[in-house]
Amino acid sequence: xxxxxxxxxxxxxxxxxxxxxxxxxxxxxxxxxxxxxxxxxxxxxxxxxxxxxxxxxxxxxxxxxxxxxxxxxxxxxxxxxxxxxxxxxxxxxxxxxxxxxxxxxxxxxxxxxxxxxxxxxxxxxxxxxxxxxxxxxxxxxxxxxxxxxxxxxxxxxxxxxxxxxxxxxxxxxxxxxxxxxxxxxxxxxxxxxxxxxxxxxxxxxxxxxxxxxxxxxxxxxxxxxxxxxxxxxxxxxxxxxxxxxxxxxxxxxxxxxxxxxxxxxxxxxxxxxxxxxxxxxxxxxxxxxxxxxxxxxxxxxxxxxxxxxxxxxxxxxxxxxxxxxxxxxxxxxxxxxxxxxxxxxxxxx
Amino acid sequence: xxxxxxxxxxxxxxxxxxxxxxxxxxxxxxxxxxxxxxxxxxxxxxxxxxxxxxxxxxxxxxxxxxxxxxxxxxxxxxxxxxxxxxxxxxxxxxxxxxxxxxxxxxxxxxxxxxxxxxxxxxxxxxxxxxxxxxxxxxxxxxxxxxxxxxxxxxxxxxxxxxxxxxxxxxxxxxxxxxxxxxxxxxxxxxxxxxxxxxxxxxxxxxxxxxxxxxxxxxxxxxxxxxxxxxxxxxxxxxxxxxxxxxxxxxxxxxxxxxxxxxxxxxxxxxxxxxxxxxxxxxxxxxxxxxxxxxxxxxxxxxxxxxxxxxxxxxxxxxxxxxxxxxxxxxxxxxxxxxxxxxxxxxxxxxxxxxxxxxxxxxxxxxxxxxxxxxxxxxxxxxxxxxxxxxxxxxxxxxxxxxxxxxxxxxxxxxxxxxxxxxxxxxxxxxxxxxxxxxxxxxxxxxxxxxxxxxx
Numbered sequence: 001x002x003x004x005x006x007x008x009x010x011x012x013x014x015x016x017x018x019x020x021x022x023x024x025x026x027x028x029x030x031x032x033x034x035x036x037x038x039x040x041x042x043x044x045x046x047x048x049x050x051x052x053x054x055x056x057x058x059x060x061x062x063x064x065x066x067x068x069x070x071x072x073x074x075x076x077x078x079x080x081x082x083x084x085x086x087x088x089x090x091x092x093x094x095x096x097x098x099x100x101x102x103x104x105x106x107x108x109x110x111x112x113x114x115x116x117x118x119x120x121x122x123x124x125x126x127x128x129x130x131x132x133x134x135x136x137x138x139x140x141x142x143x144x145x146x147x148x149x150x151x152x153x154x155x156x157x158x159x160x161x162x163x164x165x166x167x168x169x170x171x172x173x174x175x176x177x178x179x180x181x182x183x184x185x186x187x188x189x190x191x192x193x194x195x196x197x198x199x200x201x202x203x204x205x206x207x208x209x210x211x212x213x214x215x216x217x218x219x220x221x222x223x224x225x226x227x228x229x230x231x232x233x234x235x236x237x238x239x240x241x242x243x244x245x246x247x248x249x250x251x252x253x254x255x256x257x258x259x260x261x262x263x264x265x266x267x268x269x270x271x272x273x274x275x276x277x278x279x280x281x282x283x284x285x286x287x288x289x290x291x292x293x294x295x296x297x298x299x300x301x302x303x304x305x306x307x308x309x310x311x312x313x314x315x316x317x318x319x320x321x322x323x324x325x326x327x328x329x330x331x332x333x334x335x336x337x338x339x340x341x342x343x344x345x346x347x348x349x
Numbered sequence: 350x351x352x353x354x355x356x357x358x359x360x361x362x363x364x365x366x367x368x369x370x371x372x373x374x375x376x377x378x379x380x381x382x383x384x385x386x387x388x389x390x391x392x393x394x395x396x397x398x399x400x401x402x403x404x405x406x407x408x409x410x411x412x413x414x415x416x417x418x419x420x421x422x423x424x425x426x427x428x429x430x431x432x433x434x435x436x437x438x439x440x441x442x443x444x445x446x447x448x449x450x451x452x453x454x455x456x457x458x459x460x461x462x463x464x465x466x467x468x469x470x471x472x473x474x475x476x477x478x479x480x481x482x483x484x485x486x487x488x489x490x491x492x493x494x495x496x497x498x499x500x501x502x503x504x505x506x507x508x509x510x511x512x513x514x515x516x517x518x519x520x521x522x523x524x525x526x527x528x529x530x531x532x533x534x535x536x537x538x539x540x541x542x543x544x545x546x547x548x549x550x551x552x553x554x555x556x557x558x559x560x561x562x563x564x565x566x567x568x569x570x571x572x573x574x575x576x577x578x579x580x581x582x583x584x585x586x587x588x589x590x591x592x593x594x595x596x597x598x599x600x601x602x603x604x605x606x607x608x609x610x611x612x613x614x615x616x617x618x619x620x621x622x623x624x625x626x627x628x629x630x631x632x633x634x635x636x637x638x639x640x641x642x643x644x645x646x647x648x649x650x651x652x653x654x655x656x657x658x659x660x661x662x663x664x665x666x667x668x669x670x671x672x673x674x675x676x677x678x679x680x681x682x683x684x685x686x687x688x689x690x691x692x693x694x695x696x697x698x699x700x701x702x703x704x705x706x707x708x709x710x711x712x713x714x715x716x717x718x719x720x721x722x723x724x725x726x727x728x729x730x731x732x733x734x735x736x737x738x739x740x741x742x743x744x745x746x747x748x749x750x751x752x753x754x755x756x757x758x759x760x761x762x763x764x765x766x767x768x769x770x771x772x773x774x775x776x777x778x779x780x781x782x783x784x785x786x787x788x789x790x791x792x793x794x795x796x797x798x799x800x801x802x803x804x
Contacts, residue, residue, distance in 0.1 A: 011638060011641050011642070011645075012645065014638075014642065015641065015642045015645040015646070018642055018646075019645075019646055019647075022646075022651070023654065026654050026655065026658045026659070027654065027658060030658065167785070167788050167789070167792060168781075168785065170730070170784075170788060171730045171734075171780075171781050171782075171783075171784030171785045171788050172777070172780075172781045172784075173734045173737055173738060173741075173777070173780060173781075175738065175741060176737075176756065176773075176776075176777035176780065176781075177777075179756070179759075179760065179765055179773055179777070180773065180774070180777070182765045183764075183765040183768070183770065183773060186765070187765060187766055187768060188768065194765070194766065289649055289650070289653070289742070290649075290738045290741060290742060293741075293742060294760070304650065304653070305742060308653055308654075308657055308742075308744075309743070311657070316654065319650070320647070320650050320651075320654065323647050323650055324645075324646070324647050324650075327645065327647045328645055331644075331645055
């Protein structure tokens with residue numbers, strides 16, 4: 001077991017590093033250009049704000065040389081004279097990112113006005129977790145219940161409705177249903193707000209109520225699209241288990257069908273269900289980008305979308321890193337759970 | 350895994366209602382794609398983002414068929430192209446007269462009207478435009494002289510209903526009407542009953558007269574556009590684009606993206622997984638670790654970064670989607686090949702000295718084909734929705750308008766807030782139907798391959 005965990009941890013760490021490396025190499029050159037332009041701009045404004053500097057030079061050439069020297073000096077201090085792909089700089093960048101030091105955002109700020117990427121990320125993260133964890137929990141409860149119910153009556157009306165709903169709902173994009181829901185319940189019938197961003201400041205005691213009210217429409221949409229496929233998965237696991245010999249044996253002894261399903265069969269279906277729960281939690285974080293953009297929910301997903309539209313690279317790197325970390329942690333937990341439930345996996349057979 | 354022959358699959362598949370429904374929908378979609386490719390010239394959809402191409406269409410018009418369900422008919426967009434032409438020469442004055450007949454039978458005013466013409470003349474002829482209404486009233490709309498020219502010249506112009514002189518001319522004739530029309534636009538007056546401001550139904554005749562002195566004049570191109578509030582089968586969007594064109598062309602694009610991505614990633618995954626499983630030991634270990642790395646990359650953020658930094662070309666996007674698509678299939682294929690490799694005939698082939706590649710291709714891969722077909726069908730919808738999602742975020746390839754991009758535009762122009770349902774609902778339904786066709790086929794295949802699900 002220890003060896004199993006150790007290899008998993010090593011793999012996960014490797015993946016994290018690879019992800020970081022790919023992200024940095026994708027945005028690295030852009031980031032350098034933007035940083036250098038920033039420095040040039042900074043130096044020019046400082047000089048134009050202080051006319052005495054410009055007056056102290058006799059010729060234009062001399063003045064330009066001075067400006068260039070200033071720029072070069074600052075580039076040197078930041079270590080930008082080496083290209084972004086030099087091992088040294090990549091090493092430093094990755095080390096900083098691992099310690100959650102993402103630097104300052106170029107354009108975006110947190111609600112309180114801080115431009116530190118860490119502040120921005122940790123302000124948005126709880127909201128995403130709030131929305132998507134709540135949704136996943138509701139989905140899994142409805143899904144497990146419906147799945148167990150329809151597996152107990154295979155071929156019944158409930159089973160057919162569940163299965164067909166699962167199949168149909170899986171081919172609709174969540175964000176399109178989101179657009180429809182906004183169209184129907186925010187504009188045609190004005191029940192819910194169209195934008196999910198709460199409009200009262202954080203300090204107000206009614207903030208939580210407003211947040212929940214604004215959360216309702218996205219939550220309903222995500223649950224509506226999600227629970228069908230959950231129910232279908234649970235049903236299929238359960239149908240498989242119900243054909244096992246030990247269930248047959250229990251049936252012949254005369255244990256009631258209901259008891260068999262909700263205690264013995266569900267217990268045996270637990271490992272894959274728990275695994276999928278862990279995976280879908282992390283998967284929902286990635287899917288949050290589009291959903292949050294539609295509902296304007298002020299979480300990580302919308303932040304990511306905004307960062308990409310204005311090309312705010314530190315935020316993009318930070319958000320990708322955080323998303324990857326969460327994704328890896330949940331894969332890791334899923335792996336451990338699977339190993340715990342199914343000994344064959346951890347012995348590598 | 351049991352041995353199923355292709356004939357068995359075909360037989361079982363034809364028995365499943367879901368599978369047949371899937372094949373039917375897919376057939377319809379393919380037919381639509383072929384129709385789109387044949388009937389709509391490629392140039393039209395390449396000019397999707399060129400506003401000049403769509404200038405003659407109305408803005409945000411509803412689909413025409415809405416009128417069937419409405420008690421009050423919405424005016425349809427009409428482009429009148431074939432006027433009655435009369436040429437009269439009397440003494441020194443020559444007159445070219447174009448007459449457009451219009452049967453107006455709607456309960457709302459048109460949006461606007463535009464007269465597009467190009468005239469061939471010399472000197473400075475006089476252009477007059479007037480309308481004879483169903484109640485016999487004749488309204489003079491505009492009377493203007495075209496720019497002077499010594500030699501024969503061709504002059505093109507568009508006269509819009511928002512033209513100030515039209516409004517001015519109308520207010521000079523206000524005694525014919527029983528209401529004030531200071532705040533009304535020209536079309537609301539022209540198409541109104543004369544006592545109350547309600548639409549007047551009947552036959553209108555629009556007259557365009559070109560008077561010249563001592564010259565031969567000609568109107569070579571002459572079009573009268575009555576800007577309606579309903580247009581085409583699917584309506585138009587804010588940029589006057591015909592949504593039917595976008596929706597039709599979206600079909601082959603979606604099928605292309607979905608099929609190419611899923612077939613390529615299934616083939617890649619199968620070969621990768623089978624090879625790893627068959628080789629075993631160190632090779633297997635290394636290959637599966639690499640698989641883990643790709644599996645653990647968060648796909649959507651990466652797709653977004655890739656399309657922003659590298660390129661948003663549709664072909665590259667297909668490539669990126671493949672990179673993330675093959676991983677899960679490789680895992681399953683590996684575990685299946687681990688089972689198959691222990692079978693007697695594989696051992697026998699091995700002992701006879703057959704090459705590894707031959708054993709994999711001849712003895713292992715064919716066993717996995719049913720699974721491969723099912724996973725191709727099942728992974729198509731994911732590819733289509735992911736592409737639509739990326740396009741929805743505005744990261745799509747602008748030279749190929751997909752359904753996701755139509756929805757992106759709808760979102761940018763606030764279609765939900767303005768109640769423009771024909772801009773939001775059809776693209777989403779098309780995405781869902783396409784996905785559904787493949788999900789149906791995939792599920793039908795899945796039931797055949799995993800007999801446990803059938804009970």
